[in-house]
Amino acid sequence: MITIDEIKKQVDAADSAEEVSELWQKYLGKNGSLKTAVKGLKELSDQERREQGPVLQEILRQAEELIKDKQISFSSSGLESKLKEDAEKLSNERATVGHLHPITETVRAMNKLFSSMGYSIMEEREIETDEFCFKRLNVPDDHSARDMQDTIYIEEPNLLLRTQTSSIEARTLANFPPPFKIVAPGRVYRNEKVNKSNHFIFHHYQGVVVGENITMRDLFSTLAILFKKMYGDDVIIRFRNKYYPEVEPGVGPDMQCFSCKGKGCSLCKGVGWIEMGGAGMIHPNILEMAGIDHQKYSGFAFGLGLDRWVMAKYKIGDIRTFLGGNLAYKPYQHESHI
Amino acid sequence: MKVIYSQIKKMVAGLTASPQEIGEALTMTGFMMDSFEEIKWLNKTDYLIGLEVRQNRGDCLSVFGIAKEVAAYYGLPLELPTAPDWSVKDKGFVNISVKATEQVKRVLALRISNVVNKESPEWLKEFLAHYDINSISLLVDISNYVMIMTGYASHLFDFSLVNGELSWLVNHEEQKINTLDKTTINLTGGELIIEDKENVLALAGIVGCSHAAIERTTTDIIVEMAVYDRSIIKKNSRSLGITTEASNRLSKEMSLEAADLAFQFLIGTILDNAGGQVETKVYDYYPNKESAKIIEFNPNLPSALAGIELSHKKISQILKNLYFKINEKDKSNWLVTPSIERLDIESAEDIVEEVLRLNRYDAITFNAPPKIEVYPNITPDSWYIKEKIRDFLTANSFDEILSQPLVSEKINKEINWRDYDMVITQNSVNDEFPALRQSIGTGLLLQVKEHRKKNVFPLAMFEIGKVFGKKEFEIIETESLGITKIGGNELSLKEFQLSVEKLLANFGISLVEYKKLPISNEAFNQDSAWFIMSGEVVLGVMAKFKPLTKDVKAYFAEIDINKLIDLIKKFSDEPLSTIELTNKLVSLDANIELSNGQSIRSYIIEAEKMMAENLWSLSVIDEFALEDSVRYTLRAVYCGLSDQAAKAEHLEIFSLK
Structure with missing residues (x-):
């Protein structure tokens, strides 16, 4: 052959x-x-x-x-x-692109920022125990958060759907020795009726730092960087005293209303400021419950509600849109399109 | 809590701040101003400042409490109104018994005779109107007025209608009561009540009842002011669905000691406005006396926690403005005694908060970036894997959706393919969604139906989230990925399968096989539903949804991300095979024939094992269906072999088949 x-x-x-x-x-x-x-x-x-x-x-x-x-x-x-x-002819079809959910997009932007500052990203279970959702966070036995009206319990005893991402803080404190810096985006559940502005499921973003000589100044400057990243360099923020059992001292970070620039409008309910969440220095009881020496270590924590932020950013008027599917995505439009 | 500006000004001597400035100062120190209104009060222009009072500051649900805060903030003296002294006609006591000893912490009571109950004066009616309280009669209005001023609620009873002793007890029977506003309430047991021999006179700390209620004709009254275990008031208020100004206050921690001042103010205000004669001494049930707390406090702590310098002098001044007593043992050890009404102050950190909030947090500058220290990265692998999945799928035109994990039992049953039982909530207010989803497909299935209805397709979607179940009493919560595609007849299962397999291959899982799904459900076409297997591990499921309509098809796959992670963890960190520029590649084709029942995928996997050393790639380039079999043309590419050696190996492998 x-x-x-x-x-x-x-x-x-x-x-x-x-x-x-x-x-x-x-x-x-x-x-x-x-x-x-x-x-x-x-x-x-x-x-x-x-x-x-x-x-x-x-x-x-x-x-x-x-x-x-x-x-x-x-x-x-x-x-x-x-x-x-x-030779081949070009197609008349346009390439479609996939989209991330606006919540994911926002979480990613925040994670990117915090990763650049050396934070780890943590996640945890959504079915929680009373101990990690409340007790280890210094929430008193008769706190309203524990009521059946506020918390969704499952049929199995002593188990509930987490009401706050602070439960991730409690588990991280229990499982990892300090020092650490974490952020923890997550879904939380509250026993509320669903309508245009309320949902029984929403999204939180938790931040926790535990180390030596951590101060409120560190907390404030961290949140200032976050708000500038999300809302631009000219954002005006303030910190006012606020009570949360998890922190002492506790603060409420507010952002000057971007709609009325502090004059008062329907968005900010006339006060000129928008509440952005809660924060503060981790209560020594919480550190002690996790077996962490509060004389040596201190830390701060913050918790922010994501849904309102994302609604404002994406001009979404009905909170149910978040969990209602993707009819809102335009097939050929991408977040960073030209 | 609302306060009238001029009242605050009267109690804080030398106050020059405007009402807006006071509102702003209180906002920054823990009482957010949530309303601000210009009003008429005592025929003058005034301002009503609405403040949010947090749960731990029951002492500030009163005008006195807010005035004290304002005085402390501005460092000005506080001058609270005083009640006139009174004399006691008789030395006896009101006949009282407290049976609910765990729930009742303190009761102060006495009897006043010869009071004149009438219409309230204008100032009182006007005052109550600003608090949205209707004027009833002078005595009732005074009780409400004192509550707003001091924070302590009281009950007044018509002495002539009280039968026997007043008892505080926990109700154990089902019974109906009529409240002052003529509402009928069904008691079911467990409520703290005040009763006489025959009737329930009040739901303690919440609302009075119609029996022995004060009328215009009443002249002889029993006045009682009590402090309870706040949890019973909160529980009763919630279970009965009644919230009142009284219950709102008494469900907070209230000082037992400060009740004396409030009671004095109440009696003095009654005598001053309705006249009368105090008939009895003050009955005082106070079994566990509240003692002043002494807290060890290091005055260097505020600076250490805030990250700014605060002098001891400044700290001392702030605490004194709050009426805290200080015993300076040495430079780093003070003994601090908070004022009696400040039950929220329990630790040194609480004192730090007092110092920092009255010094205002805007004294803590935050222009400098936080110090960056390298801490261990404790991010779990699952996070990176989920992000990689999202990147892959969006790059391949899939949109991400999120759906609610609480779903109906019906949709759970419709798409479930796991052998888990459902996890059900016991108290969701949203009756339509009582169960936790068993499959991530619940949301995707609803979307497929919705998009079909609206004729919006082709479409590709995915969701990553938790799914839940129960197995042998163990609660299972696992991370899941769902992928779906909906389209016309151009869409094929093979194309969809390839998308899923590419995703898995992206994580190094290329040897995927399929096993018929043994469970049937309403959503899947049972003849097109498989477990996705990696070895013996069930990684997930792939299925065709039952036909939507003649021209529309939809496919679904679900991957258990936790199992995916377990598999990935087993992989070694060996580097990928590479080919040198000088290496030779020899490409050879082979025809093979397999009977209809045989899997070409299994054949290739076996052949790959035989060719492991020198195989670069092996793929099907053509297939032709025969009567009882299929003929495939395979293309094998060999690496690192001469032409002759490659041919020899090729012949050996494919001639064996």
């Missing part, structure tokens, strides 16, 4: 289109030797056919390619016609 190397030698040696045409007839024409050999395969035994068939087919394929290429090299018009034949 002739080999492809021998055919290649002959093709390479051909000096004209005529010689190439002769080689075509010799091997690939109706009575060409390779074509004849392929036809003859059916005469062979199964064993022979299995052995010789693939080899012969491969020689045939390569010979066709070699001779065609050589023919093109002798004919510019042949090249043109090959290119024409090879």
Whole structure:
């Protein structure tokens, strides 16, 4: 059986289109030797056919390619016609792009910022125990958060759907020795009726830092960086005293209303400021419950509600949109489109 | 809590701040101003400042409390109104018994005779109107007025209608009571009540009852002021659905000691306005006396926690303005005694908060970035994997959706494919969604139906979230990925399968096989539903949804992310195979024929194992269906072998098949 190397030698040696045409007839024409050999395969035994068939087919394929290429090299018009034949048309379809959910987009932007400041990203279970959702966070037994009206309990005793991402703080304190810096985005549940502005499921963003010599100044400057990142450098923020059992001292970060610039409007309920969440220095009781020496370590924590932020950013008027599907995404539009 | 500006001004000597400035100062120190209104009060223009009082500051649900805060903030003296002294005609006591000893902390009571109950003066009616309280009669209005001024609620009873002793007890029977405003309430047991021999006279700390209520004709009254365990008031108020000004205050922690001042003010105000004669001494049930707390406090702590310098002098001044007593043992050890009404002050950190809030948090500058220290990265692998999934799927035109994990039992049953039981909530106010989802597909299935209804497709969506279940009493909560595609007849299961497999291959899981799904549900076409297997591990499910309509198809896959992570963890960190520029690749084709029942995927996996050393790639380039079999043309590419050696290996492998 002739080999492809021998055919290649002959093709390479051909000096004209005529010689190439002769080689075509010799091997690939109706009575060409390779074509004849392929036809003859059916005469062979199964064993022979299995052995010789693939080899012969491969020689045939390569010979066709070699001779065609050589023919093109002798004919510019042949090249043109090959290119024409090879040309493809553009599609009229537009490429669609996938979209991340606005909550995910926002969480990513925040995570990116905090990762750049050395924070880890933490997540935890959504079915929680009373201990990690309340007790280890210094929430008193008769605190309203524990009421059936506020907390959704599941049928199994002492288990509930977490009402706050502070439960992630409690578990991180229990599971990791300080120092650490974490942020923890997550879904929380409260026993509320669903309507345009309220939902029983919403999204929180928790931040916790435990280390030596951590101060309120660190907390304030961290939140200032966050708000500037999310709302621009000219954002005006303030910190006022606020009570939360988890922290002492506790503060409420407010942002000057971006709609009325502090004059008072319907968005800020006339006060000129928008409440952004809660924060403060971690209560020493919480550190002690986690077995952390509060004389050596201090820390801060903050918790922010994401839904209102994202509603404002994406101009979403109905909170139910978040968990209601993706009809709102335009198929060809991307978040950072040009 | 609302306060009238001129009242505050009268109690804080030398106060020059405007009402807006006071509102702003209180906002910054813990009482957010939530309303501000210009009003008429005593024929003059005045201002009503509305303040949010947090749960731990029951002492500030009163005008006195807020005035004290304002005085402390501005460092001005506080001058609270005083009640006139009175004399006692008789030395006896009101006949009282407290049976609910765990729930009742203090009761102050006495009897006044010869009072004149009449219409209230204009100033009192006007005052109450600003607090949205209707004027009833002078005595009732005084009780409400004193509550707003001092924070302590009281009950007044018509002595002539009280039969026997007044008892405080926990109700144990079902019974109906009529309140002062003629509402009928069904008691079910567990409520703290005040009763005489025959009748319930009040729901303690919440509302009075019609029996023995004060009328215009009443002349002889029993006045009682009590402080309770706040949890019973809160519980009763919630369970009966009644919230009153009294219950709102008494469900907060209230000082037992400060009740004396409030009671004095109440009696003095009654005598001053309704006349009368005090008939008895003050009955005082006060079994566990509240003692002053002494807290060890390091005055360097505020500076250490705030990150700014605060002098001891400044700290001392702030605490004195709050009427805290200080015993300076040495430079780092003070003994601080908070004022009696400040039950929220329990630790040194609480004192720090007092110092910092009255010094205002805007004294803590935050222009400098926080100090960056390298702390260990404790981010779990699952986070990175989920982010990678999101990137992959959005790059492949899938949109991310989020749906609610609380769903109806019906939708759970419709799409569940796991052998878990449902986790049910016991008290969701949203009756339509009592169960936690068992499959991430609940939201996607609803979306598929919705988009079909609105004729919006083709569409590709995914969701990442928690799914829940119960198995042998163990609660299972696992992270799940759901993917779905909906489209016309151009959509194929193979294309969808490839999308899912590419995603898995992206994590190094390329040897995926399928096993018929043994569980049926309403959503899946049972003949097109499989477990996605990696070895013996069930990674998830792939299925075709039952036909939506003739021309619309939808596919669904769910991957258990926790199992995916477990698999990925098993992989070694060996580097990927690479090919040198000088390495030779030899490409050879082979025809094979498999009977209809045989899987080409399994065949390839077996062949790959045989060719492991020198295989670069093996793929199906053509297939042709025959009567009882399928003929496939495979293309194998060998690496690092000469032409002849590759051919020899090729022949050996495929001739064996």
